[in-house]
Amino acid sequence: xxxxxxxxxxxxxxxxxxxxxxxxxxxxxxxxxxxxxxxxxxxxxxxxxxxxxxxxxxxxxxxxxxxxxxxxxxxxxxxxxxxxxxxxxxxxxxxxxxxxxxxxxxxxxxxxxxxxxxxxxxxxxxxxxxxxxxxxxxxxxxxxxxxxxxxxxxxxxxxxxxxxxxxxxxxxxxxxxxxxxxxxxxxxxxxxxxxxxxxxxxxxxxxxxxxxxxxxxxxxxxxxxxxxxxxxxxxxxxxxxxxxxxxxxxxxxxxxxxxxxxxxxxxxxxxxxxxxxxxxxxxxxxxxxxxxxxxxxxxxxxxxxxxxxxxxxxxxxxxxxxxxxxxxxxxxxxxxxxxxxxxxxxxxxxxxxxxxxxxxxxxxxxxxxxxxxxxxxxxxxxxxxxxxxxxxxxxxxxxxxxxxxxxxxxxxxxxxxxxxxxxxxxxxxxxxxxx
Amino acid sequence: xxxxxxxxxxxxxxxxxxxxxxxxxxxxxxxxxxxxxxxxxxxxxxxxxxxxxxxxxxxxxxxxxxxxxxxxxxxxxxxxxxxxxxxxxxxxxxxxxxxxxxxxxxxxxxxxxxxxxxxxxxxxxxxxxxxxxxxxxxxxxxxxxxxxxxxxxxxxxxxxxxxxxxxxxxxxxxxxxxxxxxxxxxxxxxxxxxxxxxxxxxxxxxxxxxxxxxxxxxxxxxxxxxxxxxxxxxxxxxxxxxxxxxxxxxxxxxxxxxxxxxxxxxxxxxxxxxxxxxxxxxxxxxxxxxxxxxxxxxxxxxxxxxxxxxxxxxxxxxxxxxxxxxxxxxxxxxxxxxxxxxxxxxxxxxxxxxxxxxxxxxxxxxxxxxxxxxxxxxxxxxxxxxxxxxxxxxxxxxxxxxxxxxxxxxxxxxxxxxxxxxxxxxxxxxxxxxx
Numbered sequence: 001x002x003x004x005x006x007x008x009x010x011x012x013x014x015x016x017x018x019x020x021x022x023x024x025x026x027x028x029x030x031x032x033x034x035x036x037x038x039x040x041x042x043x044x045x046x047x048x049x050x051x052x053x054x055x056x057x058x059x060x061x062x063x064x065x066x067x068x069x070x071x072x073x074x075x076x077x078x079x080x081x082x083x084x085x086x087x088x089x090x091x092x093x094x095x096x097x098x099x100x101x102x103x104x105x106x107x108x109x110x111x112x113x114x115x116x117x118x119x120x121x122x123x124x125x126x127x128x129x130x131x132x133x134x135x136x137x138x139x140x141x142x143x144x145x146x147x148x149x150x151x152x153x154x155x156x157x158x159x160x161x162x163x164x165x166x167x168x169x170x171x172x173x174x175x176x177x178x179x180x181x182x183x184x185x186x187x188x189x190x191x192x193x194x195x196x197x198x199x200x201x202x203x204x205x206x207x208x209x210x211x212x213x214x215x216x217x218x219x220x221x222x223x224x225x226x227x228x229x230x231x232x233x234x235x236x237x238x239x240x241x242x243x244x245x246x247x248x249x250x251x252x253x254x255x256x257x258x259x260x261x262x263x264x265x266x267x268x269x270x271x272x273x274x275x276x277x278x279x280x281x282x283x284x285x286x287x288x289x290x291x292x293x294x295x296x297x298x299x300x301x302x303x304x305x306x307x308x309x310x311x312x313x314x315x316x317x318x319x320x321x322x323x324x325x326x327x328x329x330x331x332x333x334x335x336x337x338x339x340x341x342x343x344x345x346x347x348x349x350x351x352x353x354x355x356x357x358x359x360x361x362x363x364x365x366x367x368x369x370x371x372x373x374x375x376x377x378x379x380x381x382x383x384x385x386x387x388x389x390x391x392x393x394x395x396x397x398x399x400x401x402x403x404x405x406x407x408x409x410x411x412x413x414x415x416x417x418x419x420x421x422x423x424x425x426x427x428x429x430x431x432x433x434x435x
Numbered sequence: 436x437x438x439x440x441x442x443x444x445x446x447x448x449x450x451x452x453x454x455x456x457x458x459x460x461x462x463x464x465x466x467x468x469x470x471x472x473x474x475x476x477x478x479x480x481x482x483x484x485x486x487x488x489x490x491x492x493x494x495x496x497x498x499x500x501x502x503x504x505x506x507x508x509x510x511x512x513x514x515x516x517x518x519x520x521x522x523x524x525x526x527x528x529x530x531x532x533x534x535x536x537x538x539x540x541x542x543x544x545x546x547x548x549x550x551x552x553x554x555x556x557x558x559x560x561x562x563x564x565x566x567x568x569x570x571x572x573x574x575x576x577x578x579x580x581x582x583x584x585x586x587x588x589x590x591x592x593x594x595x596x597x598x599x600x601x602x603x604x605x606x607x608x609x610x611x612x613x614x615x616x617x618x619x620x621x622x623x624x625x626x627x628x629x630x631x632x633x634x635x636x637x638x639x640x641x642x643x644x645x646x647x648x649x650x651x652x653x654x655x656x657x658x659x660x661x662x663x664x665x666x667x668x669x670x671x672x673x674x675x676x677x678x679x680x681x682x683x684x685x686x687x688x689x690x691x692x693x694x695x696x697x698x699x700x701x702x703x704x705x706x707x708x709x710x711x712x713x714x715x716x717x718x719x720x721x722x723x724x725x726x727x728x729x730x731x732x733x734x735x736x737x738x739x740x741x742x743x744x745x746x747x748x749x750x751x752x753x754x755x756x757x758x759x760x761x762x763x764x765x766x767x768x769x770x771x772x773x774x775x776x777x778x779x780x781x782x783x784x785x786x787x788x789x790x791x792x793x794x795x796x797x798x799x800x801x802x803x804x805x806x807x808x809x810x811x812x813x814x815x816x817x818x819x820x821x822x823x824x825x826x827x828x829x830x831x832x833x834x835x836x837x838x839x840x841x842x843x844x845x846x847x848x849x850x851x852x853x854x855x856x857x858x859x860x861x862x863x864x865x866x867x868x869x870x
Contacts, residue, residue, distance in 0.1 A: 022731050026587055032652065032769045033584045131582075137732035139582025146581075147566075147574025149468045150752035152461055217467065279738065282717050296457050297572035297740060297749035303714065304735040314732035317585035327762050334467045 002036035005324040006073050010065035010091055011080030012045035012052055015105055015132070018309030019078060019316050020054045030317065034324035038317070041073045069094040076101040076323055078316060084108035096120045096128065103319045105132035105312055111206035111222040114213070115339070118331035128331040129319035134207045135160060135288040137311025138304040139318060144214050144292055145333035151294025153215040157253035157433075160207040160269075162286035162306040163191045163198040164230050164250040168238070168271075169284040172247060177235045190286065200229035201250060201269040208252035208267055213332045215292060216256055217339055218265050220332070224344035225252075225267040232428050233271050236388050237357055240399040244383060246273035246355075247281045251433065257345035264345035273355050273401075273432040279303075280433070348408030353382065353432040356410065357399045358417075359390040359424040366422040367398065377413040379405050395424045401432065437471035440759040441508050445500035445526055446515030447480035447487055450540055450567070453744030454513060454751050455489045465752065469759035473752070476508045504529040511536040511758055513751060519543035531555045531563065538754045540567035540747055546641035546657040549648070550774070553766035563766040564754035569642045570595060570723040572746025573739040574753060579649050579727055580768035586729025588650040592688035592868075595642040595704075597721035597741040598626045598633035599665050599685040603673070603706070604719040607682060612670045625721065635664035636685060636704040643687035643702055648767045650727060651691055652774055653700050655767070659779035660687075660702040667863050668706050671823050672792055675834040679818060681708035681790075682716045686868065692780035699780035708790050708836075708867040714738075715868070783843030788817065788867040791845065792834045794825040794859040801857040802833065808851040809837075812844045830859045836867065 007023075009016050023030065023038055031037040042060040044067070062068055065087055068077050077095040079102060081088040088109050095102045096117060104110065110117070110130050121128035131141045135158070144153070159165050163185065170181045182199065185191035197203045209222035230250050241248050251272040257264045274281045279301050283289045288306025293299050305311035322329065332339055360366045367386070374381055384400040402410065414427055442458075444451050458465065458473055466472040477495040479502070497503055500522055503512050512530040514537060516523040523544050530537045531552060539545065545552070545565050556563035566576045570593070579588070594600050598620065605616045617634065620626035632638045644657040665685050676683050686707040692699045709716045714736050718724045723741025728734050740746035757764065767774055795801045802821070809816055819835040837845065849862055 018731070022585055026585060026730070029587055029652070030585060032773055033580070035765075035769075137729075138735060139578055142582050143574055143578060143737075145468070146757065147577050147753055148749065149756050150457055150461060150465060150749050152464055217464070277717075279714075279717060282712075282714060294572075294749060295461070296453070296745040296752075298743075298746055300573060300737075300739040302578075302735075302737060305733040308733075310731040311733055314583065314585050314729060317731075318582055321584050322581065325762075325764075327760075329760075330470075334470075338467055 004037040004039040005320065006039055006041045006075045007078060007320055008042040008068040008071065008074040009040060009078045009080065010044045010068050011082065012043060013080065014309040015312045015316070016045065016080045017052045017054050018313035020056070022313040022317050030321060034321040036324050038320055038324060042068055042071055044068055065091050066094055069098045069100060074100060076103055076320055078320070079104040079106060082106055084112040089113055092117055093120065096124050096126055099124050099126055101127040101323045103129050103316055105130065105316055107133040107203065107206040107210065111209045111220065114210065114220050114331065115336050118336040121331060122335055127323050127328045129322065129329070131319050132312045132315035134210050135290055136306040136308065137314045138288060138290065138302045138306065139315065140211070140290045140302045141214060143302055144211065145329070148292055148294050148297055148300060149333065151296050154293050154295065155253070155255040156211050156215040156290065156292045157251055158290035159249055159280060159283050159288050160204040160252045160306070161198055161250055162288055163195065164204070165283065166190050166286045167199070168230060168233065168248055168250065171235055172238050175235055175239070178231060178233060199231050201227040204250060204252045204269045208254055208269055211290065212254035212265065212267055213339060215254065216265070217334055219339040219341045221265055221267065221342070221344065224265060225269055226347065228270045230271050236397045237399070237428065240357070240385050240387070241273050241355065243385065244401060245276050246432065247276070248430065249274050249280060249283070251280070259349060263340070263342055265342040266345040266347065271430050273430055275433070275435045278433060278435045348406060348411065350407045351404050352407070353404055354402045354410050355399065355430045355432060356402065357397065357428045359392070359395050360398055361422045361424060362394050362396045363422065369420060369422060370398065370417060373413045373416040376416065377409045379409045379413050390424060392424055439472040439474040440755065441474055441476045441510045442513060442755055443477040443503040443506065443509040444475060444513045444515065445479045445503050446517065447478060448515065449744040450747045450751070451480065451515045452487045452489050453748035455491070457748040457752050465756060469756040471759050473755055473759060477503055477506055479503055500526050501529055504533045504535060509535060511538055511755055513755070514539040514541055517541055519547040524548055527552055528555065531559050531561055534559050534561055536562040536758050538564050538751055540565065540751055542568040542638065542641040542645065546644050546655065549645065549655050549766065550771050553771040556766060557770055562758050562763045564757065564764070566754050567747045567750035569645050570725055571741040571743065572749045573723060573725065573737045573741065574750065575646070575725045575737045576649060578737055579646065580764070583727055583729050583732055583735060584768065586731050589728050589730065590688070590690040591646050591650040591725065591727045592686055593725035594684055594715060594718050594723050595639040595687045595741070596633055596685055597723055598630065599639070600718065601625050601721045602634070603665060603668065603683055603685065606670055607673050610670055610674070613666060613668060634666050636662040639685060639687045639704045643689055643704055646725065647689035647700065647702055648774060650689065651700070652769055654774040654776045656700055656702065656777070656779065659700060660704055661782065663705045665706050671832045672834070672863065675792070675820050675822070676708050676790065678820065679836060680711050681867065682711070683707070683865065684709050684715060684718070686715070694784060698775070698777055700777040701780040701782065706865050708865055710868070710870045713868060713870045783841060783846065785842045786839050787842070788839055789837045789845050790834065790865045790867060791837065792832065792863045794830050795833055796857045796859060797829050797831045798857070804855060804857060805833065805852060808848045811851065812848040814840050814844050814848050825859060827859055
């Protein structure tokens with residue numbers, strides 16, 4: 001058997017402890033499949049005394065994570081510190097500069113600094129891998145960059161945030177409101193104490209920007225993701241969607257827009273309506289799923305556990321095993337310098353159906369006002385439901401589904417209605433995904 | 436840019452032509468992702484004059500596929516001749532013996548001779564790859580052997596034959612009978628003129644045996660797959676299953692049975708009942724899907740196009756690109772000599788629920804006879820439906836779902852009823868997959 005591959009772990013939270021447990025539990029299997037043993041040599045975390053449920057006495061301890069990058073007995077540093085900058089980024093840079101491979105689950109760091117790190121990794125001839133950064137235990141980065149590598153990919157989209165999917169599918173099952181379900185999710189540990197990264201769609205946007213770069217060979221553009229979270233989705237929206245044949249899911253969607261000849265990058269994270277007969281409509285709870293559409297393979301779906309210690313550790317160790325087998329790969333499926341810089345695509349001319357929900361005063365003439373605005377902007381209405389009362393006394397909820405129209409027409413209609421005093425809250429517009 | 440990788444194609448049917456089209460269409464993208472161009476140098480097929488819709492004039496033509504393995508301008512031979520033995524196997528052996536890499540979509544050859552070919556490839560230091568042999572365009576071999584590599588996999592199962600899935604889901608949608616839908620499928624080219632490999636489950640068994648070897652690190656045992664096809668499934672079965680909350684799918688399922696301490700290999704291809712809330716229940720038409728359950732990642736699902744020129748070519752070229760990047764891998768995720776030889780698991784003690792369907796004479800006492808046999812073998816009945824007439828005059832259809840019982844109890848009950856003259860046809864027993 002070949003020499004062991006020596007690994008240092010920086011960060012021993014849930015995922016870090018999971019990685020230790022996995023490498024110990026499956027040691028023999030890992031060595032057979034990687035053709036050499038994977039050995040943890042050093043670990044680092046903030047608090048040495050904390051009980052993490054795993055025995056760390058066999059590993060060297062470093063208080064300073066940066067020290068990992070200096071150790072002669074370390075080939076690979078696994079960064080699980082978290083945060084887009086700060087100690088995580090310092091460790092990532094130093095690891096690569098010192099000629100060691102970097103494995104990370106840190107989507108924020110990759111979304112913000114992935115090109116810099118990938119370029120440095122290429123210059124230093126070391127691997128940079130981050131399978132665990134997107135969709136936890138699902139090998140979607142490998143799936144896109146190797147499995148689907150022969151395809152021009154037109155579109156990649158999916159359910160990238162387990163917390164939001166848990167909240168939306170629980171709202172769906174129970175009829176309860178967002179705030180109520182979120183509070184429960186926080187109590188049970190499915191949502192962070194500060195849940196804004198998840199529920200505002202930032203976390204999904206990090207992941208989407210990484211997927212887009214790999215799928216399209218485009219330069220990573222996290223700054224250009226059009227992002228809206230799920231906090232404005234009402235129980236009433238879910239009920240209306242259901243009666244129309246849809247579920248509501250937070251979908252990250254990316255594609256290449258070639259409508260005027262120049263390829264432009266379309267990236268959007270938003271709640272969408274998904275028809276019952278689409279595979280993503282059956283993705284419940286904390287599960288993640290990613291769909292990629294290629295010019296030869298057609299539609300490919302990956303689905304699995306998007307978070308949690310076991311699934312995330314599974315992805316981290318798969319990366320380490322690739323490195324053990326000498327597979328360096330390119331972090332974004334091709335050298336960073338070859339990724340195509342693209343402008344963000346304008347979205348106004350995109351044609352599709354939308355769901356629009358209004359909370360309006362319960363008095364005559366309101367529907368006439370809304371439908372007139374639609375008529376004047378050329379938005380034709382496929383179905384309209386007025387059913388259920390708003391939270392505010394004397395308000396009712398009106399939902400509609402448009403026919404296929406350019407998105408800018410819907411935006412114009414909303415602009416006309418802005419400030420109408422019969423409309424009690426900003427309307428919620430959600431795109432509909434076609435099966 | 437590095438030197439091109441030179442590829443020869445043996446076999447220019449649908450898939451072979453698809454590979455030519457893919458390599459030409461996506462040439463630039465492939466070169467960027469593989470870090471070198473992929474160049475077809477030679478092709479071979481039975482009939483040189485046939486119009487295949489692709490221009491072959493730029494490639495050397497060989498009438499004899501074996502000549503590919505001799506050419507100095509060939510690094511990789513892609514075997515698309517088909518058949519478990521004969522010219523395909525001869526070409527596979529010669530390619531490897533001559534120190535060239537072998538890529539194949541030939542599930543029958545790999546199921547029968549995979550260990551021999553993998554051993555030879557290791558001895559000669561060349562790659563043997565067959566992503567396209569299982570589930571067409573879905574990168575499930577890469578997904579299991581690399582993406583899920585850190586996991587001990589307990590169970591792998593899925594929908595592995597698009598023809599059967601097309602027939603079953605069409606029967607479901609239309610209420611039509613098997614023979615009728617099969618005839619249509621043959622007319623439309625979804626089923627072969629001789630469909631027995633597909634509908635009797637042989638094709639799925641080939642694929643399952645390959646998946647099992649990779650997932651479990653067990654020696655390939657195609658001979659030990661317990662196989663039953665779909666030709667006995669009636670429209671009435673599909674209707675009864677539907678009323679009970681299930682669809683019927685041909686499922687290939689493999690696992691490791693450790694019930695008496697010695698690991699044994701369980702492999703079965705059979706129509707199963709799949710509950711509506713299981714992801715496989717929503718896999719319709721010619722789509723394939725594979726579920727793998729790992730000890731850290733949990734449940735992982737891959738879904739996509741399991742056949743057709745585009746998807747299969749996508750998998751073939753992904754293998755070629757891996758070879759272009761210098762990734763040799765081990766054909767079955769670890770050296771062939773390390774794969775564990777396992778006996779086939781006995782299935783009698785497996786506990787689960789079953790669906791059993793009888794076609795019986797429509798006269799008093801028949802139900803009493805059946806239920807007495809169940810009682811005497813300890814098979815308790817969860818639900819029973821008698822509804823609809825059999826094809827034969829005076830016959831009716833009785834379906835039941837058992838509680839969880841050992842399979843051997845059901846087998847015993849069927850044995851007691853064997854030859855009862857009130858039972859008009861051999862009962863059909865199908866296992867139920869739990870969500």
